[in-house]
Amino acid sequence: MRILLVGAGGVGSAFVAIAARRDFFETxxxxxxxxxxxxxxxxxxxxxxxAQLDASSADAVAALCREHRITHVMNAVDPVFNxxxxxxxxxxxxxxxxxxxxxxxxxxxxxxxxxxxxxxxxQFAVASDWEAAGRLALVGIGVEPGLSDVFARYAADxxxxxxxxxxxxxxxxxxxxxxxxxxxxxxxxxxxTTIEECLNPPVIWAGxxxxxxxxxxxxxxxxxxxxxxxxxxxxxxxxxVEHEEVLLMPRWVDCKRATFKYGLGDEFINILKVLHTxxxxxTEKVRVKGVDVSPRDVVAAVLPDPATVGPRMKGKTxxxxxxxxxxxxxxxxxxxxxxxxxxxxxxxxxGHQCVVWxxxxxxxVALELLSRGTxxxxxxxxxxxxxxxxxxxxxxxxxxxxxxKEL
Numbered sequence: 001m002r003i004l005l006v007g008a009g010g011v012g013s014a015f016v017a018i019a020a021r022r023d024f025f026e027t028x029x030x031x032x033x034x035x036x037x038x039x040x041x042x043x044x045x046x047x048x049x050x051a052q053l054d055a056s057s058a059d060a061v062a063a064l065c066r067e068h069r070i071t072h073v074m075n076a077v078d079p080v081f082n083x084x085x086x087x088x089x090x091x092x093x094x095x096x097x098x099x100x101x102x103x104x105x106x107x108x109x110x111x112x113x114x115x116x117x118x119x120x121x122x123q124f125a126v127a128s129d130w131e132a133a134g135r136l137a138l139v140g141i142g143v144e145p146g147l148s149d150v151f152a153r154y155a156a157d158x159x160x161x162x163x164x165x166x167x168x169x170x171x172x173x174x175x176x177x178x179x180x181x182x183x184x185x186x187x188x189x190x191x192x193t194t195i196e197e198c199l200n201p202p203v204i205w206a207g208x209x210x211x212x213x214x215x216x217x218x219x220x221x222x223x224x225x226x227x228x229x230x231x232x233x234x235x236x237x238x239x240x241v242e243h244e245e246v247l248l249m250p251r252w253v254d255c256k257r258a259t260f261k262y263g264l265g266d267e268f269i270n271i272l273k274v275l276h277t278x279x280x281x282x283t284e285k286v287r288v289k290g291v292d293v294s295p296r297d298v299v300a301a302v303l304p305d306p307a308t309v310g311p312r313m314k315g316k317t318x319x320x321x322x323x324x325x326x327x328x329x330x331x332x333x334x335x336x337x338x339x340x341x342x343x344x345x346x347x348x349x350x351g352h353q354c355v356v357w358x359x360x361x362x363x364x365v366a367l368e369l370l371s372r373g374t375x376x377x378x379x380x381x382x383x384x385x386x387x388x389x390x391x392x393x394x395x396x397x398x399x400x401x402x403x404x405k406e407l
Contacts, residue, residue, distance in 0.1 A: 001025040001371045002069055004094070006055050006085050007076035008032040008041040010190070010307035011099065011142075014352040014360035015076060018398070020045040022364065024371040029068045031055075055081040061088025070094050072370070074363055078192050079103055080283070083122055086137065090126075095135055095370070097363050099142030100193065101244050104200055111201050112219045118203065119247050123380050131379035138366060140382050143319045143339070144170055144260070145244035146362040147383075147395075147402075151321040151337040152245075154388035156253045159335060162209060163255040163325040168245045169336070171229040171236035171263030174315040174343065174355070176304075185271065186309050188317070188355040191300040195281045198264065198272050202240035205250045205258035213250060221269055225261065229318045230405060231340045236263035252384035255325075275299060310353030313343045317354050322407065334407040341400065349399075365394050 001024060005012055008030050016030060028045075031053035032038040042048040049068070054060050055077050061084060065073065073089035075082065075098035082102045089096040101120035108116065123139055130137050140146055148168045156163060176186040187194055199220055207213020221239040228235045243260035250258050264272075275281045280299050285292040320338030327333035343354040350357055366383070369375040375386045383391075392402055 001367065002071045003028045003074055003367065004061075004065055004068065004070040004072070005030050005074045005076055006032075006053060006061070006081075008034070008037045009076070010305070010353070010356035011360045012076035013041045013307060014350065014357045015074065015364060016041050016044045016048060017350045017352055018357070018361050018364045019367075022368060024368045027068070029064070029070065031064060056084050058084040058088040058091060061085050062091040065089065065092035065094050072097065072367060074367070075099070076360075078190055079196070080192075086123060089137075090130065090133070090135060093133075093135065096137040097141050097366065098139055099146060099359060099363060101139050101145075101247070103196070104242065106201055107217070112217055115203060115215050115217055118215065119242065119244050127380035134378050136370075136377050137380045138370075138377075138383070139380060140244045140248055141363050141366045142359040143362055144168055145248055145383070146359075147319060147339055148245050148321045149248055149383035150388045150391050151402075152249045152253045152323070153384045153386070154392065155321065155323040155335065155337060157388065159327060160323060160325045160333060161328050161330060163253065163323060164209070165257040165259065165322070165324045166245070166249050166253065166255045167258075167322040167324075168243065168260040168320070169227045169229075169238055169263075169322050170261070170319050171227060171233055171238060172315060172317040172355075173233045173236075174313055174317060176309050176313045178312070184304075185267065186304040186312075187268075187306060188309065188313065188353060189306055189359075191303050191306075192296055195272065195275065195296055195299070197241050197243060198262070199276050199281050200242040202242045202260070203246045204240070205246050205255070207250060207254070207256055209254055209256045211250075211254050213256075215246070221264075223259075223261070227261070227263070227322070229263070229320075230336070230338055230403065231316060231318070233316055233318050233340070237265065238263045239269070248382035249384055252382060306353070306356060310343065310347050310351075313353050316340050316342045317358060319358060335404060336407055337402065337404050339395075339400070339402045361395070361398060361400060365391055365398065368394060
């Protein structure tokens with residue numbers, strides 16, 4: 001297996017640190033727009049090489065794949081670059097993995113009721129081409145989407161006979177401080193992606209539990225609820241957010257409802273609302289003193305780099321799936337399957353903060369399963385299309401066990 005990793009930011013750098021401890025691949029070419037950043041990440045292992053890459057060019061992606069005889073392209077950059085990387089991998093005859101899907105566009109007339117272009121639509125539109133070519137695009141294989149979708153498959157196969165709701169719930173008690181110990185605002189994940197997820201109309205699946213149904217949208221931050229997260233994190237207010245799980249899970253797992261709710265907190269929600277009011281969430285470039293810049297790019301640039309906040313971060317992050325319905329015995333059941341990671345542990349063990357590390361470990365696990373032939377397939381597939389048990393067993397073997405509790 002010869003892997004091209006596109007992106008040497010927070011998640012990409014954590015990916016190479018995790019993969020360095022495994023032996024299932026021949027080489028990883030770490031590519032980034034900044035060659036310096038790629039070289040820094042590639043220094044983690046002698047099997048790694050660095051390359052400069054413009055991820056907005058499918059031709060450049062394909063050329064780099066051919067140069068290094070790449071078998072698998074791992075996309076670890078913001079999803080605005082998904083399609084050129086996705087198309088470049090296909091052109092070069094490589095398999096493809098990502099952790100976020102092609103971008104959505106709101107419905108032009110009823111954005112808070114109807115879906116427009118949905119997350120992943122561009123990728124699923126060419127699924128037959130990938131299948132005909134015998135190539136695999138494994139989409140949404142981070143932590144959320146990714147591990148949450150693996151949980152959905154596991155719940156359907158081993159815990160439930162009927163599923164009412166697949167509800168992804170994400171929360172944390174992370175705190176970032178400045179040099180004087182004062183708490184500061186510093187997102188633990190890409191601010192560009194966070195704005196995209198949180199200010200777009202959230203999508204909800206409503207079905208009959210046998211595969212029939214459809215998606216609809218709501219206003220941002222709708223349906224707030226307090227969810228009590230495990231392992232000391234405690235109660236966190238969660239709100240609807242646009243996320244890939246809602247678009248992926250119903251394609252392979254029958255359910256009456258699929259939702260994603262994120263524990264943002266009042267401060268973060270207010271900041272996002274202000275950014276939107278001021279137009280600073282826009283990706284349309286404006287001219288400032290003779291330079292064309294995207295307001296959202298500026299916001300992301302002035303905030304601390306998520307890859308660098310680990311030493312000043314304390315707390316835990318939790319990704320999980322709350323499943324309700326009827327158990328295998330026919331009785332009502334409500335179960336939360338989850339994965340908690342402590343920032344102190346990831347910093348000590350890997351030198352990377354917990355949110356990017358928790359995202360990065362899942363595609364490494366998936367690639368190892370693909371290398372073994374344990375997972376295989378062709379087309380554009382989500383994690384739900386594969387057996388969950390080998391994934392969860394290997395995740396535990398990596399030293400990062402998952403948990404489950406009845407609610």
